[in-house]
Amino acid sequence: MARTLKEATLTTRNARAKLGEGLHWRGIDADTHLGYRKGKRGGVWLVRWRVAEGHYHRDKLGAADDAITEGTLDFNAAVRAARERVEAVRREERAKADGVVHSVRSAVLAYSEMRDARLRERTGSEALRTASSSALERYVTGRVAGGNMEAREAAPIADVPLHDLTEAQLSEWRDALPPTLKASTRRHISADLRAALNMAYRLHRTKLPASFPMTVTEGLHISRKASAEAGEATARENQILPDSKIGEIITAARDVDAAGSWGGDLYRMIIVLAATGARFSQVARLTVRDVQADRSRLMVPASRKGQGSKPEATPVPVGADVLAALAPAIRGRAGGDLLLTRPKMMREPGQLKWVAVGQRPWGMAARLVEPWAEIRKAANLADDVVPYALRHSSIVRGIRAGLPLRLVAALHDTSIAMIERHYGRWIADGLDDLAAAAVVPLVPA
Structure with a gap:
């Protein structure tokens, strides 16, 4: 039969001063006791907790504040330290229950593999990696040297067990990111x-x-004010293009398409990006059945951003000119086929010339980098105008x-808050125009 704990009064210095030398205990809960060992020159705090019937594990917490207050523990601090110590031990025991202790490194590697596998499935390429995987490898897990890649040292946080991860450790990692990174880039890496x-x-x-979850949220929080203070703007002035310039981009895309033997694939991609304002990843997943010509609209697939519930697709109205441009990509094809593809290029044996041998998915947005540079040049655009300008403009x-x-x-698969945050200036301009249109003469002639 378990013995009844004889509890000592430990809450104040005066109470502890009346105790005799030796070890005294006080219960914190049914299985955890706070101990006080009194010596000739003061005492120390201990904690013990039940590990089996009649068996306890004991650990030292620190010196009591019997004579010195700085760096010592009073009763309440000792109780908190005891609870934290026992909770930490029990967390570690749970973490080791199946012999596997999960760390920040293992969490990042599992996440990166999931993202990369999804990308490979979408593109059919085994060699592609997502930008988030590369960034996490660079700034968290590190890598060994291989091929043309140099070795990268892992961040100290990589080997921290998840059950021991603290908000302070996450904040230290975040603050240690290179200061040369833009605030927006730091946010993206932290979000990954x-x-x-x-x-x-x-x-x-x-x-x-x-x-x-709260530890992770608070430890990796970066205020969006940082971007504004750094002078970064998501929707910069030169990325908002007038309709006439959009028309020039489409014309340039048609010329680049013809010169590069794209067979209309590049031309159609630019048209759909401009007409819908959708993200590249959404447009690349459009299928033939998503073109509803009878209703003059495209059913744009939902983005994979965020975790909330979304409709599978958003109906986006388009003009007859867009439908006419897409007609060759629809004719004679099954409804489940990808609407927009690109030529699959191969070299014939013994030849230097690349030839088209079929079609393949667009895959990553990086596939648009080189042809966009040619389009930008042909349309006399500034060097920093990116394809995302088509979305901003829409x-x-x-x-x-x-x-x-x-x-x-809704048409652009985003939130009102995001639009207000990044396009506030144009909202104000639009409201001014509406208000000005409502002005009528009031003073009699």
């Missing part, structure tokens, strides 16, 4: 690490503390047309 850790929590939550076009922000957000 947060996603990796959150995925690990969903998979292993029985082994991790309930506070783990959003601002809807705002200037007086469409409700909720509709603009």
